[in-house]
Amino acid sequence: MLNDSIYSNKYVESQAEKFRNRKTNHFANHIRLAKDLVRKYGPSPPTTILDLGCSIGTFAIEFALDGYRSIGLDLDQKAMQCGRELADELGCKPEWICSDAGNFELSEKVDMVICFDLLEHLDDNTISNMFSSIKKNLKKDGIFVFHTFPTQYNHVFYERPRICIPLIPFRKLSEKKFDKIVKWYTRFLDIFYLIRYGKTHHGVIQKTVHPNPLSPERVKSFLTSVGFEILSFKLGLDEINPLKQGQGVLAKKYLSHQTIALRSVWGVAKNS
Secondary structure, eight states, rough: OOOOTTTTTHHHHHEEEHHHGGSSHHHHHHHHHHHHHHHSOOOOOOEEEEEEEOOTTTTHHHHTTTTOOOEEEESSSSHHHHHHHHHHHTTOOOOOOOOOOOOOOOSSSSSEEESSGGGGGSSSHHHHHHHHHHHHHHEEEEEEEEOOOOOHHHHHTTTTTTTTGGGGGTTOOHHHHHHHHHHHHHHHHHHHHHHHHOOHHHHHHGGOSSSOBBBEEEEHHHHHTTTOOEEEEEEEESSSSSOOOTTTTHHHHTTTTTGGGOOOOEEEEEOO
């Protein structure tokens, strides 16, 4: 179910404005990444690509302009109407389907599914059901391209500049040992959240735009649980989602060599 307090008309309008200015904002990084992955791992146009959870249809429009038969699927009718208007402005004609990305069925299977910046908006049960739907609606050997941001421990490293300071003395530990310390420290921070807000950090973010940030391990688990073969799996700090000025200065300088401190996950899986 859509949260209208978050996905309001104002939100849709802001996304449309970002799309119109996509060459000068972070949309450019996401579009470049999506196109690079599709070109490297996917079949050439005019094959069919589904932009799952498309909102205003950024990737449905971009791939339609590149000659693919593209489909945008989303539950938000006002966002999809905005997508139609943007597509008309640019002279392309994606197909639009109003449906729940967590449980959908297409009239025919597609060659590729792209799912960018959706997973972190959904609860685990919905993600699991969505991955099953993706697998059922992809052709055999079809390609699933994904990106999610932020990752599960982003708040420990980047939400406030000084929160990560207690972790800096442990920066030279092995990845396994450092991960354990971060997870223990996260539990300690939850005590602070409980005292101040009456909820853990996970509870506090439930009514925000990113209620379920995922770890790389959880993303892999969702993929393999439905039988996807992972072809590419990468993590990044700020090349896809740039840090704001002054954000995460200490974490970037001292801790960004640790995998758990990276902020974005992306990759490609095959419907084997």
